[in-house]
Amino acid sequence: MDLLHQLPRISSERSPDTLALSAADQTISYGTLSERIAAFSNGLMDLGLSRGERVGVWLDKRIETVVASFGTTASGGVFVPINPLLKPDQVAYILRDCNVRVLVTSSERAALLTSALKACHDLRHLIVIGRPPSEVSSYATHDWEAVCAAPAKTAHRVVDTDMAAILYTSGSTGRPKGVVLSHRNMVAGAKSVASYLQNNSDDTLLAALPLSFDAGFSQLTTGFLSGARVVLLNYLMPRDVVKALERERITGLTAVPPLWIQLTQLEWSESIREHLRYFANTGGRMPLETLKALRNRVPAAKPYLMYGLTEAFRATYLPPEEVDRRPDSIGKSIPNSEVMVLREDGTPCAPNEPGELVQRGALVAMGYWNDPEKTAERFKPLPVGVGGREAGLVLPEIAVFSGDTVRMDEEGFLYFIGRRDEMIKTSGYRVSPTEVEEAIYGTQLVGECAAFGVEHPTLGQAIVLVASAPAGGALDQTTLLAECRARLPAWQVPAHIVVRDGALPRNPNGKIDRKSLSGEFEGIFTGARS
Numbered sequence: 001m002d003l004l005h006q007l008p009r010i011s012s013e014r015s016p017d018t019l020a021l022s023a024a025d026q027t028i029s030y031g032t033l034s035e036r037i038a039a040f041s042n043g044l045m046d047l048g049l050s051r052g053e054r055v056g057v058w059l060d061k062r063i064e065t066v067v068a069s070f071g072t073t074a075s076g077g078v079f080v081p082i083n084p085l086l087k088p089d090q091v092a093y094i095l096r097d098c099n100v101r102v103l104v105t106s107s108e109r110a111a112l113l114t115s116a117l118k119a120c121h122d123l124r125h126l127i128v129i130g131r132p133p134s135e136v137s138s139y140a141t142h143d144w145e146a147v148c149a150a151p152a153k154t155a156h157r158v159v160d161t162d163m164a165a166i167l168y169t170s171g172s173t174g175r176p177k178g179v180v181l182s183h184r185n186m187v188a189g190a191k192s193v194a195s196y197l198q199n200n201s202d203d204t205l206l207a208a209l210p211l212s213f214d215a216g217f218s219q220l221t222t223g224f225l226s227g228a229r230v231v232l233l234n235y236l237m238p239r240d241v242v243k244a245l246e247r248e249r250i251t252g253l254t255a256v257p258p259l260w261i262q263l264t265q266l267e268w269s270e271s272i273r274e275h276l277r278y279f280a281n282t283g284g285r286m287p288l289e290t291l292k293a294l295r296n297r298v299p300a301a302k303p304y305l306m307y308g309l310t311e312a313f314r315a316t317y318l319p320p321e322e323v324d325r326r327p328d329s330i331g332k333s334i335p336n337s338e339v340m341v342l343r344e345d346g347t348p349c350a351p352n353e354p355g356e357l358v359q360r361g362a363l364v365a366m367g368y369w370n371d372p373e374k375t376a377e378r379f380k381p382l383p384v385g386v387g388g389r390e391a392g393l394v395l396p397e398i399a400v401f402s403g404d405t406v407r408m409d410e411e412g413f414l415y416f417i418g419r420r421d422e423m424i425k426t427s428g429y430r431v432s433p434t435e436v437e438e439a440i441y442g443t444q445l446v447g448e449c450a451a452f453g454v455e456h457p458t459l460g461q462a463i464v465l466v467a468s469a470p471a472g473g474a475l476d477q478t479t480l481l482a483e484c485r486a487r488l489p490a491w492q493v494p495a496h497i498v499v500r501d502g503a504l505p506r507n508p509n510g511k512i513d514r515k516s517l518s519g520e521f522e523g524i525f526t527g528a529r530s
Contacts, residue, residue, distance in 0.1 A: 002160040003183045005041075005074035007190065007224040009034045015227060018201065022248065023062045023232040030227070033067070036148065040071030041155055043147035047125050049102060051076040051156035052163055056100040058082040058091055058109055061211060061232035064129055064144060066220060068104045069165075069211070073183065076156025077102075078163045080178075081212040084109075085489040090176075092116035095123060098166050098178050098369050104144075107131045160184040166369050167214055169310040169430055176432065178369030179310045188362035189214075189313035190221035192335045196317055197252065197278060197304065201227035204275075206250045208233050208241055208259070209428075214310045215254055215282045238262035242272075249275045256283035256428025257290065261458045264293035273298050278320075280304040283428030284460040285416065288327055305331065307416065311378060311400045313363045315339050316414055329413045330406070337361035338387050341408045342401075346383035349408070354417055357406045360387050360399040378403070422514055424453035426461045429491045433514065436463065436492055443483040447471060448504045451494065452518040456525040464521050465494035468504060475499050496524065 001010055008020060008030060016031030028036075044055065055072040057079055059065040065081075072079035080098055082091055091113060095103065099122040105113070107130030114133065117123060126132075129144040160183040168176040199205070205223045207230055209216030223230040231248045235241050238259065245253065246269045253276065255263070260281060276298045281291075286305060295303060303323050307330035308314035316339055318331030333339040341355040342348060349355035360382055367375035381396035382389045389397060405417040424431040436451040447470040453461030465484075469475035477497050484493045498521075505513045 011227040019229045037071045039148040041074035043150040044075040045153035046150035053101045056103040058105045083212040088116040095120045180366040190225045194222040199226035203228035251277040254280040258427040278302040357402040452514045462495035
């Protein structure tokens with residue numbers, strides 16, 4: 001089992017009638033899922049998809065989303081899951097950046113993209129679920145059912161070091177970066193996570209996170225590897241998650257801190273205690289009070305506190321038996337991976353000495369798509385003498401240098417200290433301040449602006465925006481906020497906007513000084529402001 005699309009197929013061969021996937025009012029078996037994946041793969045081959053070409057998937061969580069993703073890799077292509085909450089211009093940027101040839105979406109979403117797709121010159125085919133748009137464009141439009149009815153064709157040859165997916169994550173400077181994952185990365189990640197979560201065929205996993213997140217897609221890979229049932233949930237309110245836990249008799253749920261905080265403020269039925277086997281946290285530190293509240297609600301469920309990077313899928317987890325002793329730890333390295341703490345010169349740090357978290361092993365991604373500069377910054381050769389690296393090995397081993405500062409205690413447990421860059425981590429998302437600023441500048445309402453993160457008790461960080469009016473003009477805070485909501489997904493909308501007169505502060509290089517500005521607003525959400 002070396003290739004991503006083999007995960008559901010092998011479970012199908014073992015037990016074709018076992019339920020694999022539920023979404024809304026639909027549930028299909030592993031046998032049916034495997035057949036649909038093969039049918040979509042045939043359809044892509046019929047359209048002439050070449051080996052390694054990209055297929056974008058812009059859908060909410062539904063069975064077709066899963067079929068399109070795994071069917072793409074089965075054909076020899078590379079799927080690009082796109083967050084369904086992104087705006088059309090943001091979707092178009094991703095399509096252009098990785099030269100997407102085929103886009104799979106719904107008729108409603110296709111209508112929103114009519115204008116934005118005109119700039120996507122590499123796009124050749126639009127596969128639509130529902131009624132295709134009538135407007136004639138430079139790309140061919142196809143009905144989903146018709147594509148899946150294509151005759152059987154031999155797929156391209158694939159090996160485990162080939163690309164499988166490109167997941168887009170925000171960078172600290174500019175637009176989102178495409179993290180390239182191989183089949184080996186994704187299958188090794190599934191095996192590692194499933195081993196410590198002890199996933200099995202009796203599990204029912206709730207996929208509440210977006211499938212464009214590595215942790216969200218992981219619910220599919222670990223579930224299919226284990227022969228479990230995965231329930232896809234598009235929720236509007238946290239109460240929908242609680243209802244799904246009860247209705248579907250969920251045994252495992254992975255979520256981000258803001259969602260956990262909301263869930264602990266709701267009533268849970270007693271029946272959830274009977275079947276929820278574990279809950280897992282990712283995307284930021286879970287507040288201790290939230291952890292206590294969850295353990296009170298489901299005392300028999302095991303808590304798994306995790307830390308990871310999209311660039312290496314998952315890095316660490318804290319075993320449940322250690323939670324009481326060290327609830328502020330991010331744990332130790334996951335199976336089949338090694339995490340080290342290194343100084344700037346590449347030498348290992350002493351116990352409790354702060355350093356950079358560096359990860360090696362099968363989960364380390366293939367780099368950033370078409371971005372050699374940022375790839376060289378984050379993906380570097382492992383120094384000799386580190387991680388068992390011997391001087392006699394001629395070819396380098398590439399590790400991922402996280403940019404996060406941590407320390408490791410005498411027993412090998414890791415503790416997160418801070419982030420080296422200016423990324424904003426809010427509601428489980430990584431947000432680029434530059435991307436927010438670009439959208440604000442696009443309103444033409446501001447002269448200058450700066451976005452940055454400030455500590456928040458429930459979001460991890462909240463986005464603060466400081467802006468000045470254009471020369472000779474005025475800036476209305478309410479109007480600017482309305483434009484933010486129209487142009488940005490909810491998690492990128494500033495929680496606090498401040499209008500300033502005149503130029504914003506600069507650093508010695510002449511750039512707007514975000515660090516200085518963020519210091520002014522420290523404590524505004526926590527009540528600790530001096």
